[in-house]
Amino acid sequence: MFKHAAVAATLVFSIPIAWSQQAAASDDACAKLANLSLPTAKIVSAQMVPAGAFTPPGGGQLTPEQKALYGGLPTFCRVTLMDTPVADSAIPIEVWMPAKGWNGKFRGQGNGGFAGQTDFVGLAVAVMQGYASGGTDTGHPDTGLNPNWALGHPEKVIDFGYRAVHEMTVKSKAVVEAYYAKPAGHNYFVSCSDGGREALMEAQRFPADYDGIVAGAPANYWTHLLTNALYNTQALLLDPANYISAAKIPAIQAAALAACDSADGVTDGVIGDPRNCHFKPETMVCKDAETNQCLTTKQAHSLEVLYAGGRDSKGRLIFPGYLPGSEDGPAGWIPWITGPAPEQSAMNGFALGYFKDFVYEKADWDYKKADMDDAIKTAMEKTAHALDATDPNLKPFLAHGGKLILYHGWNDPAISALNTVSYYDELRKATGVKEADAAVRLFMIPGMQHCGLGPGASIFDQWGMPQTAFPDDAQHDIFLALENWVEKGEAPDHMVAAKLDALGPSAHVLMTRPMCAYPQVAKYKGSGDTNDAANFTCASEPK
DSSP states (O other), rough: OOOHHHHHHHOOOOOOOOOOOOOOOOHHHHGGGGGGTOOOEEEEEEEEEEETTTTTTTTTOOHHHHHHHTOOOEEEEEEEEEESTTTTEEEEEEEEEEEEESSSEEOOOOOOOOOOOOOHHOOOHHHHHOEEEEOOOOSSSTTTTGGGGGGTOOOHHHHHHHHHHHHHHHHHHHHHHHHSOOOOOOEEEEEEEEHHHHHHHHHHHOTSSOOOEESSOOOHHHHHHHHHHHHHHHHHHSGGOOOOOOGGHHHHHHHHHHHGGGGGSSSSOOOOOOOGGOGGGGBBBBBOOOOSSOHHHHOOOOOOOOHOOHHHEEEEEEBBBSSOOOOOOTTIIIIIIIITTTTOOOHHHHHHHIIIIIIIITOOOEEEEEEEHHHHHHHHHHHHHHHHOOOOHHHHHHHTTTTEEEEEETOOSSSSSHHHHHHHHHHHHOOOHHHHHEEEEEETTTOSSSSSOOSSBBSSSSTTSSSSSSSSSSTTTTHHHHHHHHOOOOSSEEEHHHHHSSSSTTTOOOEEEEEEBBOOOOEEESSSSOOOGGGGEEEOOOO
């Protein structure tokens, strides 16, 4: 559940800096912010950073892409704050504001995983594009998949859950207004994974914070998502014979594609809507000696469990299962679900960290002894209020003109895409179909994995920067689509996504496909290059 900031940094070299020259502020105006009084927060520093001079704190080694990004920054006013809204809460906040050419807008940055890091890449990209921007690590240092900062610290769990991003937003907007002597004209938040959960939390709990929000692959049903991770961990590992090794993942994907790839009219290594794929793992059971091209009976059952989703003792679904067709690849099932070896997957790490430190608060908690019914009950009682962003009623957010774009890759190996479809359906019912259809869009992307990547066309500027390999406009850039919707009333009913041969300025487009507003899907017209989006149309699937 990460935001892919490091990957996004590789795409930054050729960002066109086209600022509107609406606002400029002096070194003195920046320095004076050191005396700004804000409720519960103290200004730690306020200084102008010369062009190309920023170095992230911490002293870590920068990649060449990060060096190029930070080296290309214009002069900006950097303000750091420490916010302490309650006891045992210490939320560092970064606010960056271009010294010249502010476009009059504010962009909030989100987080991934268990947070713990401020998104300096996102801040840098925003400033290069003329935005004022704010970010936070949500009140704790990065500890990877070992969130021991939560152990015995309920206020820090609340900060991570919803308070820190809201505090960052409120304090950042106040700093921006003080610096430029006027508030931002529009406020936006765009993020993915845990950042998608943060995005929905903002829309649900703090509807006045932002005018436009993009929530990608949201981990919004956190309690059930990670209980399902525990369920799957037990299903794969309690009996060593159940474990599916990394060597078998390519064969699983090949079998799923053989069963379902052509159902959408195009055989291209991508299943258009994998909900319509009825691939049966039992068809892979070894007929003779076991090889990496087949599964044992127990492994086939494990695969069925992963596709089906976990259930409690009464048969109730805990969280939807994963969808077939994109199990392989560097961002597929091996890093996320099965791991290169037992107990080495991200799913395993998230489950153990969450239940050990958030739920049971026992450093020696053992997943092998966990009872699933007690796990989900305790998780809900202890953390649902702080962590779950599942309220489908967005009427308050829409009442002030708010616009929301959701997106999710059908083949996400971290968070089942079916969860986002379910939330969208509930949102339309609770908010009102007419109201929701006027202000909310969902884009489901075939062949896309977690927040991007995968075998499908999965690049549409979801990482916050224009691409160099295809046009920089609202048809190809989900953030520009959001801005056009908020500021010009142009609803994004379809967009175009691309598959690239690499990341970076030398990338070439291998394929483009329409991104259709759900429930429509991309349908091949029957002639022309299947790698060209122009030969597809958005259409409703037959009932």
